Structure formats: structure tokens, C-alpha cells
Amino acid sequence: MESNRYARGWEKLKEIDGHAGERVIESLKDTSPDLARYTIEFPFGDVYSRGVLSLKEREIATVAALTALGNAQPQLKVHIHGALNVGCTRQEIIEVIIQMAVYAGFPAALNGTHAAKEVFAERDKAGQSN
Amino acid sequence: MESNRYARGWEKLKEIDGHAGERVIESLKDTSPDLARYTIEFPFGDVYSRGVLSLKEREIATVAALTALGNAQPQLKVHIHGALNVGCTRQEIIEVIIQMAVYAGFPAALNGTHAAKEVFAERDKAGQSN
Amino acid sequence: MESNRYARGWEKLKEIDGHAGERVIESLKDTSPDLARYTIEFPFGDVYSRGVLSLKEREIATVAALTALGNAQPQLKVHIHGALNVGCTRQEIIEVIIQMAVYAGFPAALNGTHAAKEVFAERDKAGQSN
């Protein structure tokens, strides 16, 4: 049933970044609630739930892609939080972003680093240890 | 010295995909030998040699980014070979590419899958076990 | 004559979004007045004036493309206004943007939705009925 995908997606998203998930759902609920539902069902209910890769490996892939694409800063910040939540260190995030200078150029890597810097400051302020 | 970066880059590239490295150098040697040198020095001598991330994690990041960007099929194929050479399974490659449907759309994931299919066929033909 | 293209473009732009057109011309008049002129002449004087497609169909195409490209939020907002002005409903705009999750990924669709949300709020505030 559809609701299984949603429930599974919501559980998976909570493992990665429950607060961000709630904010996204909340921000879409008046304008595009079906997109909110799809965002839980397909990425998290279908894809992140597949196993094979660890959540850490999946977040490395996502941080790499969003840094390289360079036009999705809000989502990049969500996934830097997510990567840290599932076991990446800050230094590992920085390494992924440096590597994107090779594949998408220095501006992509610099803008990705500024996203990381903002996320690290948010977490310091919230008293999070990593 | 510059030559240390080149030597270190070449060693690192050999760990990932020595044949592809030779082909790239060879293909550039008349037209742009300095770009060939930079391609060894910066990506492999500087970045992939940094540690912190495993080569497997670095190749997951690269396959993700090149699938998402969608305009670098030759380099994507080189790094699918590279990912397999440093310990990814074929199924892990396929998972990274499926995940890019979420961040860059289904055409990016479909075209990345076709690149993977070609690489797998090349390796089957060469008798490589993964 | 050039001026025919400009006059025709200006008339067409007024059908779509006269206020936005004036703001764009105004914002460019000191820095790049010729770009302002070209922006009237080619897109609106030449292209949108061609017929064959209705203005509603043309705005669907534009909202789709700008959502997918993801690096032109100001222009996307102008064309969401334009689409509503030429007969799209808000729900139709949302549908076009949801569909872009398929072709350009969820971040593109989410960021497009936030642009739409801002436009809808501007129109609510201005007392516009759609």
C-alpha cells in the first residue's frame, strides 16, 4: 500500500534528519501537499530504504551530487546535517566537498564549503558534538 | 617539488584505474600535455591522496556527481571502472546511480545506468570478476 | 523595422506581465539598456508573438524549463505570475512543478514550489483572485 512506503520513508528520514523532514512537510502543506508526500515516499520510502549502501555512503553520494549541481543549497544543507547524523565526521564532509572542485569546479566547492560552514555553526550553537 | 605531486598522483591513479590514466595521458599528449599533467597532479596527487575518506567512498562521491551532472559520460565510465577496482560491487554502483534519480532526475539516472551497463559488459568481456 | 519588434514585444509582455516587464526595463536602464531592449524584442517580439501555441501553453513550457534549470529564481517567479495572468490556475502551476521532480530531481521541484508559494502570497496580498 502507498501508506507503507510513506511510513517506511518517514522512519528512514527520521534516522537521517527528522527535524528537516518536518520542516519540509510543514513548508509544503498548504501549497503542494502531494509533493511533500512524494518526497517522503520515493526518496526515503523507496530509495534510502533499499540497503546495499550504508546511510553514510548514501549521504556521501548526496552531498557530492548537490555540491556539484550547485543550485540546491537548501537541500545541500539538509543533507550535510543528515550526513553528520548518520556517522560522517565534519572532516569527511569537507573532503567530499573539496573533491567536487575536480568534477564541478572551484566555485561549486567554495559554495559547498560555505553551506557546510553554516551547518557546522548551527550545530555548534545547538550544542551538537559533531 | 611539482614532480612529487605528479608521482604521487600517478601512483594513486594506478590504484584506481591505471589503464584509463594511460589512455587519458596518451590522448592529450599532442594537444594539451599540460592539462594531462594537471589531471594527474591536482585530482590524484592532491585530492585523492588526502586520506580521510577511503578510495571506495571517494569513488561513490565521484560516480554520484558525474551521474548527476550528466554531461561527462566518458569520465563517468572511467570512474565506474575505478569504483569497481577499489572495492565497490556492481550492485553498489547501481544503487548510487538509482539514488541520483532523486537529486538530478530520472534521465540522469537512466543515462548513468547505460554507462554502467557498458562498463559491466567491457569487464565481462575482459574476464574481470567484478 | 526594429521598432516594430519592440512595440510588438511590449504589447505581448503586457498581456503576460506588464508590471514585471516595467521592473526589468527599469532595473537595466542604467547598466545595460540594450539588453533590456533585446529582452523585449527577441523573447516577446519574436517568440511569444508567433502564435501556434497559446500563451498558456507557452507559460507552461517556461515554468517547466526554469524550474528544471534551477538557477533562475527571479525569472521563474515572473513567469509564474505570467502563467496565472494568461489563464493557468494555481493548481496547474503546481502540477508543472511536481512533474519537474521527474526530469530534474526533487530539489528543483522543491525550490520551484517555494517560488510558487511566494508568488501566491504576493497575489493574495494584492487581492488577486488567482
Place this chain on the structure above:
Amino acid sequence: MESNRYARGWEKLKEIDGHAGERVIESLKDTSPDLARYTIEFPFGDVYSRGVLSLKEREIATVAALTALGNAQPQLKVHIHGALNVGCTRQEIIEVIIQMAVYAGFPAALNGTHAAKEVFAERDKAGQSN
């Protein structure tokens, strides 16, 4: 149930381009059968089945986006066929592509036109009337 989304997606895809759907499934069945399934379920089972927009309007949006992105020629060709199958004329396709010169530049529009030219030739050869 999942299978409802798949069945609904398959029906919808058959309305748009049944042959292309079969070719995509066939080409993925050994390498990434789950991506094949997702390609039916999410784009066609979820999105194209939503109503609100006509299939003609949805195909206008897709041809616009894929022309603008410029890195998905195989999928652009599938959707030019699809657009013609659901009621667009050839001239309407050409108009959408011309319009993309405004939003993504002339190279995108020129390459989109070449994709259309190939599709039109395939259909002429197959004796299709539009």
C-alpha cells in the same frame, strides 16, 4: 499497493509511448530492474496520472525541460514521440523548442531541433501521419 502504481503507470505510459516504454524496461532489465520499475511507478503511475493538466500540456512541459537541460537527448526523443502521440502537432513541438532559445540559449534549441528532426524522420519512415 505498489502493483497498482505500476499497473496505472504502465497504462499511462502506453497512452504516451508504449514502444519506448517497452524498450526502456527491456534495456534495464538485467542491469537495474528496480530503476525500470521506479521509472514506471513514479513518473507515470504517480505524476502523469494526476490529471489537472492534459497529457498534451504535460508533454509540452517535458519537451521544454529536456530541451533546456540539454543533457538528456534519448529521453527528449522519447518525449517528442510522446507529445506527438498525445495530440501535439510537429509545429507545436518546434515552437516549444524555439522558445527554449530564450531560456537556455541557442545551442540548447539547435540540439533540441536536431532531436525533433530525427524523430520526424523516424515517423515518416514508419508511415505515421504526424
Place this chain on the structure above:
Amino acid sequence: MESNRYARGWEKLKEIDGHAGERVIESLKDTSPDLARYTIEFPFGDVYSRGVLSLKEREIATVAALTALGNAQPQLKVHIHGALNVGCTRQEIIEVIIQMAVYAGFPAALNGTHAAKEVFAERDKAGQSN
């Protein structure tokens, strides 16, 4: 008059690359003759005819942009020919392309170099001295 822009564009295009211009017009004449006309009028009749920058500077800008975008190889090749025709040396072309590794990543620069290599070979075969 429109025809002035076309005539001026055609003259300008002949300075840059007359053969390529004829091929583009020829290839579009059945499918999208108006796009062919716009391709002469706006880029060449309006933009390249403006002065302020030399044609060599304009071609440096175009080769840079098309290498960076990475999804317009046919147009990149036309403009590498054009750059050489208006006074760039082969080495200058190679320098512009190397520089794009910084802004758009190594794959963009490598693929741009392969386009240049093909153009240089075409010119060698045609007995052109630069």
C-alpha cells in the same frame, strides 16, 4: 527592417565561419527555418555586430562558456573554428579550455580538449595553417 539584421548577421557570421553557418542553415531549413533565421539575426546580427569587443575576444568568451556548459559539443566545435578564423592561435584556444577546469571541473576541460583536437585535425586535413 528585419532583413537588415539578417544581412548584417550573415556578413558577421561569414567573417567568423561561413561554412558552419551554411551548414546550420541547411540542416534547419526543412524542420525549423525560423530558428535558422533567428540564429543569424540575434546572435550575429545583433550581438556579434556590436563592436566594443573584438571578434577574438568574443570567441574567447564563447569557447569558454560552451566548454563550461559541457552540453553543446557541436556548437563548441563551430566556435573553435571561428576563434581560429578571427585570430586566435591554437595555443590560445587550449589555454581557454584549460582555464575551464577551474570553473567547471576537469571533465568539462577534457571534453573541450577533445573537441579542439577534432577541430585541429579537420583543419590539418584541409591544409589550413592555423
Place this chain on the structure above:
Amino acid sequence: MESNRYARGWEKLKEIDGHAGERVIESLKDTSPDLARYTIEFPFGDVYSRGVLSLKEREIATVAALTALGNAQPQLKVHIHGALNVGCTRQEIIEVIIQMAVYAGFPAALNGTHAAKEVFAERDKAGQSN
């Protein structure tokens, strides 16, 4: 030695835009000091120091590419300053940006123009003559 590349890069960056260079280094020093170092070494120590092209020609290439890519506004502003510092006039910058309407579409050119407008205002405020 590595330090030669850094020293050479820093000298070259000072020719182009010393203040911007200091700000970038400063902004990265806690989060990613190695990326700061690479940003001096590879782009400026290796590439901009190569000769063959004048710094003015190199900045024309960079302003073109960053305008076309459209997702690197901070870096575009740095390089508009840089272009003016190495001998471009404001009108030449505007010409490069207008030309990008042809290759990357009008939104890219409009957003590039707004970046230029901000840079020109900063320089007027600072009493710079060009």
C-alpha cells in the same frame, strides 16, 4: 616546491583582486584551509600564471563562463572586479554578459547583469574610476 606555486598564485591573485583573495582565504581558514590553499595554487599559481593569454582575456573567459553557468554569483562578482582591475572597461563586461544570452539564455544574462550592477555600485562607492 608546493610553496612556489602558492607564492606565485598569491602574486597573480594580487594583480587581479587582492582584497577578494584575502576574503576568500579568511572565510575558509577555519572550515577548509586546504581548499583555500588549493584555490591559490591551482587556479592562480598554475593556470592564470601560464601566460599565452593576457589577464584581460582570461577574465573575459571567466566572466563568460560564470555568467553562463549561473550558479556561482559570488565568484562572478569577484571576477567582474578582477576583470575591471586588469583592464576591462565596464562596457566590455556588459558586452560579455549580453553575449551569454545567446549561449545560456536570457535569465543567465539578466542575472549576470545584476551582479555587474552590484559590482559597479561597490566601485562607485569606493571611488574607483572604472
